Amino acid sequence: QGSELAGWAMGRWTYEGIDLNHNFADLNTALWDAEDNDLVPHEFPNHYIPIPEYYTFANATVAPETRAVIAWMQRYPFVLSANLHGGELVVTYPFDMSRTYWKAQELTPTPDDGVFRWLATVYATANLAMASGERRPCHYDDFTRFGNIINGANWHTVAGSMNDFSYLHTNCFEITVELSCDKFPHASELPDEWENNRESLLLFMEQVAHGVAPGGRVVLDGDNTEAQGSPNAIISVDGINHDVRT
Numbered sequence: 001q002g003s004e005l006a007g008w009a010m011g012r013w014t015y016e017g018i019d020l021n022h023n024f025a026d027l028n029t030a031l032w033d034a035e036d037n038d039l040v041p042h043e044f045p046n047h048y049i050p051i052p053e054y055y056t057f058a059n060a061t062v063a064p065e066t067r068a069v070i071a072w073m074q075r076y077p078f079v080l081s082a083n084l085h086g087g088e089l090v091v092t093y094p095f096d097m098s099r100t101y102w103k104a105q106e107l108t109p110t111p112d113d114g115v116f117r118w119l120a121t122v123y124a125t126a127n128l129a130m131a132s133g134e135r136r137p138c139h140y141d142d143f144t145r146f147g148n149i150i151n152g153a154n155w156h157t158v159a160g161s162m163n164d165f166s167y168l169h170t171n172c173f174e175i176t177v178e179l180s181c182d183k184f185p186h187a188s189e190l191p192d193e194w195e196n197n198r199e200s201l202l203l204f205m206e207q208v209a210h211g212v213a214p215g216g217r218v219v220l221d222g223d224n225t226e227a228q229g230s231p232n233a234i235i236s237v238d239g240i241n242h243d244v245r246t
Contacts, residue, residue, distance in 0.1 A: 008087060008183060018063040021085075022158055024070070024165035025055040028097045031168060040241070046111075047234075047243045049168045069162070073170050080208045081174035082123070083162055087183035089130050090143040091120040092176045096152035096161035108153035110167060111242040119207055120149035120175050126200040129180065138181035152176065171244050219246045 034044035
């Protein structure tokens with residue numbers, strides 16, 4: 001139908017009527033409740049948070065697409081990801097859900113806020129449309145004031161997002177990229193959209209080499225004499241209340 005005839009909700013829900021953008025398990029609430037009761041991390045983990053039992057029931061409102069993506073994430077140790085949306089020009093980063101449950105907008109940073117802001121900035125500054133001197137707001141929000149990045153919950157709260165789930169259930173750091181003001185660009189416009197995003201995508205993927213990954217570093221235990229890595233070793237960084245695992 002093209003952008004002129006398609007509303008913002010077109011294609012948002014599956015045939016079963018499920019919004020995939022809100023369909024992952026809400027692990028945020030469990031973590032924050034545990035934090036409020038001083039249970040983290042000695043009684044409740046600050047990473048690799050298990051999926052709630054209710055979410056695994058056969059009658060749970062979980063799309064087969066969502067279950068498939070979760071199984072994929074559990075099978076492969078992804079550490080960097082982006083999901084691509086349309087209808088705005090901005091890069092958002094977790095948390096996507098506001099900590100105060102009744103607030104529609106609230107700055108809710110993760111313990112790794114600096115890393116997430118860096119990842120979002122890398123994408124936004126290399127995106128030709130976002131970085132253009134002629135950049136204009138798509139709708140009502142002027143994201144240029146923030147460098148075309150924003151904390152997801154500070155834009156609009158989303159419970160059960162893939163970004164938050166990736167961060168809390170796996171080692172994966174994930175952001176959301178709103179690719180274009182036009183949610184449904186015409187086929188003739190796709191080459192321009194590709195050029196706008198090509199360098200951003202490449203630079204974003206290159207960020208996987210930052211952190212503890214370069215050089216193929218290996219975690220060993222005290223009894224290991226053959227320099228073989230120790231799987232599932234928990235790595236804690238001082239001052240960051242979110243661990244990762246080998």
